[in-house]
Amino acid sequence: MNAAERLGQFVLFELGALPYAFLTSQPTWRTHGARLAELTGVRSGQRLLDVGCGPGESAFGMAERIPGLRVTGLDFSQTMLRIAQARKRFDPAGASVELTQGDALNLSFADGSFDAVTGHSFLYLVPNAIRALSEARRVMRPGARCAFLEPAQIPNSPLLPASMRAQTLRDPRFVASMALWRVVSRRYGRFDVDRFERAFAAAGLRPIEITPTLEGLGVFGVAERPKLAALDDVDWTRWTPTDKATLLFVVRDGQILLIRKKRGLGAGKVNGPGGRLEPGESARACAIREVQEELRVTPTGVTDMGRLRFQFQDGYALEAQVFRADGCIGTATETDEAVPLWTPIDAIPYSEMWADDALWLPRMLEGKRIDGKFIFDGDAMLVHALDVRTPLA
Numbered sequence: 001m002n003a004a005e006r007l008g009q010f011v012l013f014e015l016g017a018l019p020y021a022f023l024t025s026q027p028t029w030r031t032h033g034a035r036l037a038e039l040t041g042v043r044s045g046q047r048l049l050d051v052g053c054g055p056g057e058s059a060f061g062m063a064e065r066i067p068g069l070r071v072t073g074l075d076f077s078q079t080m081l082r083i084a085q086a087r088k089r090f091d092p093a094g095a096s097v098e099l100t101q102g103d104a105l106n107l108s109f110a111d112g113s114f115d116a117v118t119g120h121s122f123l124y125l126v127p128n129a130i131r132a133l134s135e136a137r138r139v140m141r142p143g144a145r146c147a148f149l150e151p152a153q154i155p156n157s158p159l160l161p162a163s164m165r166a167q168t169l170r171d172p173r174f175v176a177s178m179a180l181w182r183v184v185s186r187r188y189g190r191f192d193v194d195r196f197e198r199a200f201a202a203a204g205l206r207p208i209e210i211t212p213t214l215e216g217l218g219v220f221g222v223a224e225r226p227k228l229a230a231l232d233d234v235d236w237t238r239w240t241p242t243d244k245a246t247l248l249f250v251v252r253d254g255q256i257l258l259i260r261k262k263r264g265l266g267a268g269k270v271n272g273p274g275g276r277l278e279p280g281e282s283a284r285a286c287a288i289r290e291v292q293e294e295l296r297v298t299p300t301g302v303t304d305m306g307r308l309r310f311q312f313q314d315g316y317a318l319e320a321q322v323f324r325a326d327g328c329i330g331t332a333t334e335t336d337e338a339v340p341l342w343t344p345i346d347a348i349p350y351s352e353m354w355a356d357d358a359l360w361l362p363r364m365l366e367g368k369r370i371d372g373k374f375i376f377d378g379d380a381m382l383v384h385a386l387d388v389r390t391p392l393a
């Protein structure tokens, strides 16, 4: 961005924030915000990110239309956010809206952390709409939808259609907001079906519907983050797990110490003892602690055997570090979390375990180091890749 563009942005988003807030604080703007949320199919209890939320009217409209929706409004401009913060205190839907400053081209949220993304009059103002959409795609869980309302490209039209001009006395704020939209978008660019389709495709989103609104002055664009189908659909280089966990298998005298898990992820299944890391804890310390907590024994001769990366279709991501121990002190005992199952190595009940275990557990028991990537939809394993190595002596 050069100096003139920076000045333009400052005038538009900082100096212009107050008049913009005045013009957009009106029922039509709010209703369109609510409509955007509806178009994503998001439900109560789910998380929606509203990018470029400005003074917040659309975000408040969404929270009002879908009670229980958890809305995060993000904007680059401090002035816009200050206005939104002040309005949040008085707006009945304000309590469900969290406001945060940030760059929509470089979101600080984790992959797959939202059930929907929206933007009201947003894409046409950002310097790189494809980048903004790619970031939106990244923070959406697979299968989630995004919806945007942008000024429409309409050739050879007057500033406002006659029917809209006729509303000036009844609803001057709405008509003024539309006039401003048209003037600013003439400079910054507008959207039509073609531009939406190209931008969605370039960002890896699948167009769902692109429909006109506001008497042709506006256009809604709705797209979906495709569900994961191949390992390459996940960017493993940037992949960050929601949780880190461990699994530990004590192997002694031809037997392996398994558990029937009583609660947590995979409850009811047979697995190795394990669980999530506590803050600041190493994987090894966690692995030992989990065996102590779940079975009341302390593993000995613990060796790191590799890692497993699980990406779930709903956005959850788990990294599990796998350990093997050559013995344990104490007698394995049932607890609230697990039932101990000393099992002969040649009778491991794979049909009662996570589907991936049959792939890597035999290799680990052969003494190989494992590195696996898996995509799951609930309990179903969709795709996998397993790298197996003989450890250095």
Ligand SMILES: Nc1[nH]c(=O)nc2c1ncn2[C@H]1C[C@H](O)[C@@H](COP(=O)(O)OP(=O)(O)OP(=O)(O)O)O1
Binding pocket: 243, 245, 246, 247, 263, 264, 265, 266, 271, 273, 274, 275, 276, 277, 310, 318, 320, 354, 355, 356, 357
């Ligand atoms: N596909 C999979 N294959 C597998 O073998 N183990 C898996 C697995 N997906 C998850 N796990 C295991 C790894 C880890 O030990 C455990 C994590 O589950 P949870 O988050 O429910 O943790 P827990 O409830 O057991 O422990 P806490 O963190 O103490 O509450 O589930």
